[in-house]
Amino acid sequence: MAKDKRKQTNFDPKSLVTGRGPGQSRVTFAPNQVIYAQGDSGDAAYYIESGWVKISAVSPNGKEAVVAIRGEGEFFGTRCLVTGRTGTTSALTACAAIRITKSALIRLLREEPDFAVLFAKILVCQSIHDQENLVDHLTNSAEKRLARALVQLANAEEGGDSRPISTPINQGILASMIGTTRPRISFFMNKFKRDGLIEYRRDGGLRVHDGLRKFLLEP
Numbered sequence: 001m002a003k004d005k006r007k008q009t010n011f012d013p014k015s016l017v018t019g020r021g022p023g024q025s026r027v028t029f030a031p032n033q034v035i036y037a038q039g040d041s042g043d044a045a046y047y048i049e050s051g052w053v054k055i056s057a058v059s060p061n062g063k064e065a066v067v068a069i070r071g072e073g074e075f076f077g078t079r080c081l082v083t084g085r086t087g088t089t090s091a092l093t094a095c096a097a098i099r100i101t102k103s104a105l106i107r108l109l110r111e112e113p114d115f116a117v118l119f120a121k122i123l124v125c126q127s128i129h130d131q132e133n134l135v136d137h138l139t140n141s142a143e144k145r146l147a148r149a150l151v152q153l154a155n156a157e158e159g160g161d162s163r164p165i166s167t168p169i170n171q172g173i174l175a176s177m178i179g180t181t182r183p184r185i186s187f188f189m190n191k192f193k194r195d196g197l198i199e200y201r202r203d204g205g206l207r208v209h210d211g212l213r214k215f216l217l218e219p
Contacts, residue, residue, distance in 0.1 A: 011114040013122075017047045023104025029053075029091035035077075038088045042080030044101045048072050051095030052153075052169070054176065057087040068130050069177055071153070075122060081105065092173050137179065143188050145178040147216050150198065154208035165206045 019026040027046075029035055035046070038058060053076055055068040067087050070076045076089055080102045100108075109116045129152070136148055154163040171185040178185075192198045197212040 011118050013047065013115060013118055016108060016112055016115050017098050017100065019098045021104065022107070023101035025099050027097055027099050029095040029097070031091055031093055033091045035089045035091065036085050038085055040085040042077065042084045042102065044099050045075055045077040045080055045105050046097040046099055048074050048076070049096040049098065051097075052092040053089055053095055054092050055087050055089045066177060066179065068126070068133070069149075069152075070126070073122075074126060075119070078105075078123060092177075093169065142178060142180040142184055143191075144216060145180075146174060146185060146188050147192070147197075147212050149174060149177050150192075150206075150208050151213050151216065154206075163208055164201065165208065168205060 018024065029051070035053065048070060050072055052069060052071045054066060055070065055076060056064050056066050058064050068076075069092070077085075079086060109119065133148075136145055140148070150165070153165045153169060171182050171189065174189075175182045175185045189198070192212065193200065195211070197209055197215060199207040199209065201207055
């Protein structure tokens, strides 16, 4: 029984989501490219191999709200299993993904128990993160929201020293992610740098230090 549990825990979706199976194909998207629009019919889901995408929704009065950010190792477009597109998804950065048709995804869920367990776990984790981000947006300052976004982008975990953000994210993207202006992002980023919470690398990338995660815990 323990052996089966370990197998499920270590199961890698890329063993089945390869881009070569029935109903699967590899796709790439340029920064700012719309992948699908709000109101489109849902005929496929996507598994991100690299890059970041933004999921947003537009209210009847034309105001846009960022619903979620998805990155490497995550799925998006999974609402195709139950409904059409309730939001617009666009690439924040250059993005590589595997497109899985609705019928192919249903077949995997029915025929591959390990995949079904992991898929459910990933969706639950994404839902938890989305709820945390909503609470963060409603209760925290823009500075704390930016810190949280940087920690998430770097996948910085408790006890870690520092982690690089693998895909370059410009200040305009960060402003869009947390719902503020680019000048405010610039102000906070400079403050984080002065305080030793982040570090700009020579290649133009960004390294997030553990102190930024601890900053989030401060009242």
